[in-house]
Amino acid sequence: MGRRRSVWSRIRLTSLRLRLVVVFGLVALTAAVSASGIAYWLNREAVLTRAQDAVLRDFQQEMRNRASALPAHPTQEQLQRTAGQMANSSQRFSVLLVAEDSGGRTVTGNSDLGTFTLDDVPSSLRTAVNRRQPGSSGEKPTYHLYWQRIVEDGRPYLVGGARVVDGGPTGYMLKSLEPEAKDLNSLAWSLGIATALALVGAALLAQAAATTVLKPVHRLGIAARRLGEGKLDTRLRVSGTDELAELSRTFNRTAEALEKKVADMSSREEASRRFVADMSHELRTPLTAITAVTEVLEEELDAETGSVDPMIEPAVRLVVSETRRLNDLVENLMEVTRFDAGTARLVLDHVDLADQITACIDARAWLDAVELDAERGLMANLDPRRLDVILANLIGNALKHGGSPVRVAVRTDGEDLLIQVRDHGPGIPEEVLPHVFDRFYKASASRPRSEGSGLGLSIAMENAHIHGGGITAANSPEGGAVFTLRLPRDASSLVEDGGDRADGGPGGDGEAADAGEGGER
Structure with a gap:
């Protein structure tokens, strides 16, 4: 099959060459056959008429001189x-x-x-x-x-x-008239050979013309492929003033403009990413102090002594909740920055999926709201911290926006793992489905704010991608939304291809993103 594909690939690549050769050949064949046919017919008539006139004239003379x-x-x-x-x-x-x-x-x-x-x-x-x-x-x-x-x-x-x-x-x-017939047969053979030579000459001429025309086109195709692969410094050597030379100049101008555009965009993106990373790091120090203060305030609120004035208690609770939300947002922004910078790495371990999912649910006190359908002893070589982030976001999102009970089912598909998270809520609107994994996406403009940062599902998808997997969102026919996580059972090849193993969190630093941070439904 591979050999057949390569043959058909060559035929497709040279189809224009073949068409040129065929067209040249047909034109040459038509011209040569027409010229040979006309030449043969004229010579045939001339030979036969000359022989016939000579014989009849001699016969008539003999009839007049001897027979009479x-x-x-x-x-x-x-x-x-x-x-x-x-x-x-x-x-x-x-x-x-x-x-x-x-x-x-x-x-x-x-x-x-x-x-x-x-x-x-x-x-x-x-x-x-x-x-x-x-x-x-x-x-x-x-x-x-x-x-x-x-x-x-x-x-x-x-x-x-x-x-x-x-x-x-x-x-x-x-x-x-046999001598004349032999002469005419020799003439026919000569004309046939001349026609064949004309056809061969036309094929060679077509090949030369095709090479002259297609070589720049072939170079243009290679350059376009290199440009598509990201080699934006690709340029064509231009010579001449014909249409192909003008096409090469246009390609060079386009490639130059594209390189400049991409460089500007990369520069702006790098600056934006650096700004987010710097801002996140700068915010961590004051946030640490603010978090410590809010923890003290929260303890005072929960104390039985009632030391907090009832008039300011709602404001204190708002400050505590918003501080937690801001802290989660900063951590998520730092996580997203690591993914964008390509510094996120896997730290693999052999884990039992059932135990891992149970630990994720138990750590967040979701045991009463989640049903687990997973076989014990199903082992996988994954990053347990990143898997916990994915599961926490999917299950938390289902609990927040869907309806209980949330059901988590684990299945195998060849060398892949399928983890399905289904809720019993109203489902996801069809126009929202393509955007649920977008950063900061809000399904309703009337609800611009939510308890989450709007980055949870995006971070979950990035963690799935770094494992070589992915997440899909759909609506169940029986009702409710279904998120399906597909991961390889062994991600060790990705660590070998991606670089050294990290020793800490994502990219070796930072903490896990919290649960339930998906976009609004």
Whole structure:
């Protein structure tokens, strides 16, 4: 199958070349065949007419000089002798003389001793020869010379006949046209060879033309492929002033503009990413202090002494919740920055999936709201921390936006793992499905704020991608949303291809993103 694909690939790559060769060949073949056919027809007519005129002229002369000298009723010996004399002319044809003797009997004289008889003369020709033609006023009726070409046993012949006026003998001649036929066959072979050579020359010319035209196109295709692979410094060497040269110049201008555009965009993106990373790091120090203060305030709120003034208690609780939300947002932004910078790495471990999912649910006190359908002893070589982030976001998102109970099912599909998280809520609107994994996406403009950062599902997808997997979102026919996580059972090849193993969190630093941070439904 691979060999077949490569053959078809070559045919597709050279299809334009083949079309050029075929078109050139057809044009050359049509022109050569037409010219050869016309040349053959003209030469054939010229050769046959020249030979025919010479034979008929000689035969007519012999009829006038010898046959007309015979008596009105000659004997067979006289006819035989005259026929032999007539056959010795320069054209060397066979002669048959027919007449009536004095007794009214039909006698014949044959120059070839009986090999040329009246049976060899077509009846239509005999009728035409014996037909008397009316003469002009005051003149006697005359007879004309007639001829016809025939083929016997595959050999061409010329048959002619004439009659002497005033009751003389009737003469017929038979001349073989085989020498002329051989000459015409040689001419046909020569024209055929010339046609074949013209066809070969046209094919070579088409090949040369195709090479001249397609080589720049081929170079342009290679350059476009390199450009598509991200090698934006690709340029074409330009020579000449034709259309292909202008196309190469246009390609170079386009590549140059694209390189500049991409460089500007990369610069802005790098600056934006650096700003987010710097901002996140800068915010961590004051957030740490604020978090410590809010923890103290929260303890005072929960204390039985009631040391917090009831009038400011709602404000204190708002500050505590918003501080936690801001802290989660900063951690998520740092996580996203690591993914964008390509510094996130896997820290693999052999884990039991059922135990891992149970630990994720138990750590967040979701045991009463989640049903687990997972076989014990199903091992996988994954990053347990990143898997916990994925599961926490999917299950937390289902609990927040869907409806209980949330069901988590684990299945295997060949070398892959399928973890399905399904809720019993209203489902996800169809127009929202393509965007649920987008960063900061809000399904409803009327709800621009939520308890989450809007980055959870995006971070979950990035963690799935770094494992070589992915996540899909859909609606169940029975109701509710279904998120399906697909991961390889062994991600060790990704660690070997991606670099050294990290020793800490994502990229070796930072903490896990919290649960339930997906976009709004």
